[in-house]
Amino acid sequence: MSSEPPPGSGQQPPDDDPFRKRPPDEPPGEGTGSPPGGEPPPYAGSGPGGPNGPGGPGGGPYGGDPYGGGPYPADPLAGMPPLGDSAMRTLARIIDMILVGAVVWLITWGFGVNEYDVDSDRIEISKSFWQSAVAAVLYIAYDTVLTARTGQTLGKKLLHMRVANLDNGATPSAQNALARAAVLWIPFAFCCACVWTAICGGWSYFDRPYKQGLHDKAAKTVVVSTK
Numbered sequence: 001m002s003s004e005p006p007p008g009s010g011q012q013p014p015d016d017d018p019f020r021k022r023p024p025d026e027p028p029g030e031g032t033g034s035p036p037g038g039e040p041p042p043y044a045g046s047g048p049g050g051p052n053g054p055g056g057p058g059g060g061p062y063g064g065d066p067y068g069g070g071p072y073p074a075d076p077l078a079g080m081p082p083l084g085d086s087a088m089r090t091l092a093r094i095i096d097m098i099l100v101g102a103v104v105w106l107i108t109w110g111f112g113v114n115e116y117d118v119d120s121d122r123i124e125i126s127k128s129f130w131q132s133a134v135a136a137v138l139y140i141a142y143d144t145v146l147t148a149r150t151g152q153t154l155g156k157k158l159l160h161m162r163v164a165n166l167d168n169g170a171t172p173s174a175q176n177a178l179a180r181a182a183v184l185w186i187p188f189a190f191c192c193a194c195v196w197t198a199i200c201g202g203w204s205y206f207d208r209p210y211k212q213g214l215h216d217k218a219a220k221t222v223v224v225s226t227k
Contacts, residue, residue: 077210077222080169084161084223086205089213092155093201099154100142104135136189143181148174152226160226166210172221180219 077083108131146153151162151171163180165172172180187196200214207213210222 081224083211088159092159095155096153132189139185140181144177147177166220176219180215183218184215
């Protein structure tokens with residue numbers, strides 16, 4: 001099974017990425033090169049009508065990649081650890097919200113930017129906006145930097161989970177990590193707060209087969225166990 005993502009699918013995972021999926025060891029005497037004649041062997045079942053071929057049940061028009069990106073096997077999770085438990089994901093997210101929320105409160109309190117400032121029946125909504133903006137920036141930066149570095153926020157690290165690319169198991173690129181964080185945190189900060197977090201993250205309780213939240217779907221990632 002190939003561990004390389006299809007051409008044009010985005011950033012190639014580095015060879016030293018510890019989480020990148022690896023192909024199984026080859027039996028002695030069986031290489032992975034092309035047969036005589038120079039043509040590489042087709043993927044198993046990748047012919048027309050085959051399970052991974054055009055029109056087959058693999059998922060995409062070119063094979064099993066669920067996003068139609070290339071001739072992947074029917075199960076992109078093959079070779080990766082088990083998917084993370086949705087309840088543990090929720091607990092990890094709560095830990096992250098508390099940690100970053102405390103920093104947001106300290107910063108906005110220090111600069112006098114409170115959620116509401118009531119003065120003679122007048123509420124300064126502008127201060128509420130600036131607190132939301134600070135929250136959005138900090139939450140997105142926190143999630144993006146840690147996810148792109150190791151695939152783990154502090155909450156996920158404590159609970160032994162990580163974020164991985166669905167197609168190859170590698171740590172997400174900064175671009176994918178940013179997209180994932182933006183979908184999760186921008187609505188949270190400016191309008192929907194915990195309601196959006198519950199919907200976005202709670203989607204993983206019902207999504208099959210990859211247990212993806214809406215932010216995972218946007219970034220084409222999954223959350224897996226590191227135990």
